[in-house]
Amino acid sequence: MNPTLVGLELKRFCRDYVGLFFIAVLPAFMYVVFGAAQTFGAEDIGRGNVALYIMISMAVYGAVTATVSVGGSAAVERMQGWGRQLGLTPLRDAAYVAAKAIVAMVIAFIPIGLIYAIGFGTGAKGETWVWFASAAIVLFGACLFALYGLVFGLAFKSESAVGAASGSLVIFAFLGNIFIPLSGVMLTIAKFTPLYGLVSLARYPLTEGYSVDMEGNLAHEALWVPLANVGAWTLILTLLTVYLVRRGRDRQ
Template sequence: MNTTYLRIELARVGRDLVSLFFIAVLPAFFFVIFGVSMGYGAAAIGNGNASMYTMISMAAFGAVTATTGVGGMAAVERMQGWGRQLGLTPMSDTRYVSVKATVAFTISLIPIALIYLIGAFTQASAPGWVWLASAAIVMLGAAVFSLYGLIVGLLFRSEAAVGAASGALVVLAFLGNIFIPLSGAMLEIARFTPLYGIVGLARYPLTDGALVSMEGVGGNDPLWALLLNVGVWTAIFAVGAVLLVRRGRSRQ
């Protein structure tokens, strides 16, 4: 990996204060509103409480927003000519991808660390292993959405499109049962959306798969169903990215 290029990329992303606000501050604000300030935050849920449940949800939302943005901009750079510029340097495609992946992973740590820090100093409660396991699953799950960002960047070749893709995550987060507990037909639809499996897996150490609704805790998401959701959407995003990369090469 080219450490110099990695440092430049991290500095460039760090200067984009507007993007950092939506990546880190906005999910943290949502957590404060829906997880810290609400009276039900101390209510018991599984191996912890409701505040912990909301904290995991908001950390996942912030992390996928981060990886979507970095993945999308990497694709736009390649399609707009940056790839030809890099071709004049000794840097290989593998190194370029590894740098971008490292940048996406690093940026995704910002909302996770900030939200978990707020949770630690407020009323989020769970055993230590739940904190560690949920954070690790959030980080791994967020990597899937770097492929989503990559697809959007390759498909539309526009920074505005990448911004729209990040904005569309709000809709996917709602459908993914992140912002408010869904029930009935909406819950059945949600089970087929790309964020549902990732967030469900991140919550699993806390809830053991139990579903939370406005009426309380009831129902269950089997572990295999959550893994299947993540596996299928990862495959869809990966195949889509490969096909779009090949299409881009055929046009050059």
Template sequence: MTTTTTTEDRPRTHPLRQTAPGLVNRTFLRLELRRFFRDRVSVFFIALLPAFFFLIFGTQGFADQDIGNGNVVLYIAISMAAYGAVTATTGVGGMAAVERLQGWGRQLGLTPLRDPSFVAVKALLGLVVAAIPVVLIYLLAWFTGAEGTVGAWTLSALVVLVGASVFALYGLAVGLFFRTEAAVGGASGILVVLAFLGNIFFPLSGVMLAIAKFTPLYGYVALARYPLTEGHLENGDHDPLWMAVANVSTWATIFALVAVWLVRRGRERQ
């Protein structure tokens, strides 16, 4: 007796099921990238606002002075690229709050997508988005007189890009905690304060500098500048490499653990 297998009898594979070992679900990542780049207004402001800041600070009369393995123009470019990158990744992470309001989190809860994979995809999406202001600012720096060794250019850009993924986790954690559309703006607002404390916009000293060394952006920016400055600060002090690495590692661990916990808590409530 011959049996026929209908379409309904065939096993179905969920589109978000992990087809290969690994933390990143490629299908989910592709959907997230396509969705982000359809929003041309956000892409426009993510690319141009940090570049505008660079043109303001990086074209001043003092910008051609030598510093470490390059000049001040490159120093400012690294600083503004780092700020643009973390702003971009924070925005990507904060979008999780809007997704929760739209019921997207409930839909993902019905799929085989694992919680760590969800967080990893968000972090990788933030890394791709962060490349937009970084590439633009480094190109502007090249054409406006930035000077530095090959190592200062390449290593600083690499650190800016990779380190920015930490703040995708930060944005995700803030978005999941507040669960409102204002979460994205709130995360960005807090980031401005952290940028001042992180020694990005102007050099700190004294007690403020001592406090700043424990804030999230300080270690990230110090690590990005290290190929250029080798840890030397404007006031003559020196930050060892291990301190910047320890700062970034500690905050990355904190943000990742909080983000995963909030994702799981959100699914339990739904």
């Protein structure tokens, strides 16, 4: 790990005010509007209340957006020649990857910290261990989505790839049961989308797998379902990343 490289990367991301808005401020605003400001936010659910449930959901969206942007920018940098520049330095690939991983975790912590702090001050309630367990799941689970950004960056090789990757997350957030509770066929489809597994795992300490759909029906989901979703998408994104890296080398 190279502290200088990590510091430079963090400064670069912190200067991107537009990116920080979509990563941290927008999800926090959505929590306030759809969670803290609603009367149903105080209703009990599992080991806490509805406000905490919505807070966790928005933290997942913000953290994933953060790590996708880091992964996408890393791929674009390598494809645009930054990798060759680093090759002239003593920095090894392992150190570069480690630096990017640390940057991804730090950037992901920004929306998590902001949203959890706002939630703490606006009525989100739950058992103490639920707060810490859900935050840890969000943080480490979101890091897997750096692979999602890498896939877009390697496939499209332009700055717009990062925007496309982040923009597609909005669609997957709706389909992944993050913004609104789904039911019926839509819920069945949601279980195959990339964000469903992570948000379900993050909510699990709070809900223990129980949920209420838009029709008011109570349902329970076994833990293996979100675990299988996360595992499958991690494998898919890893294989896609390896394929795109090898394709890029073959063309050089």
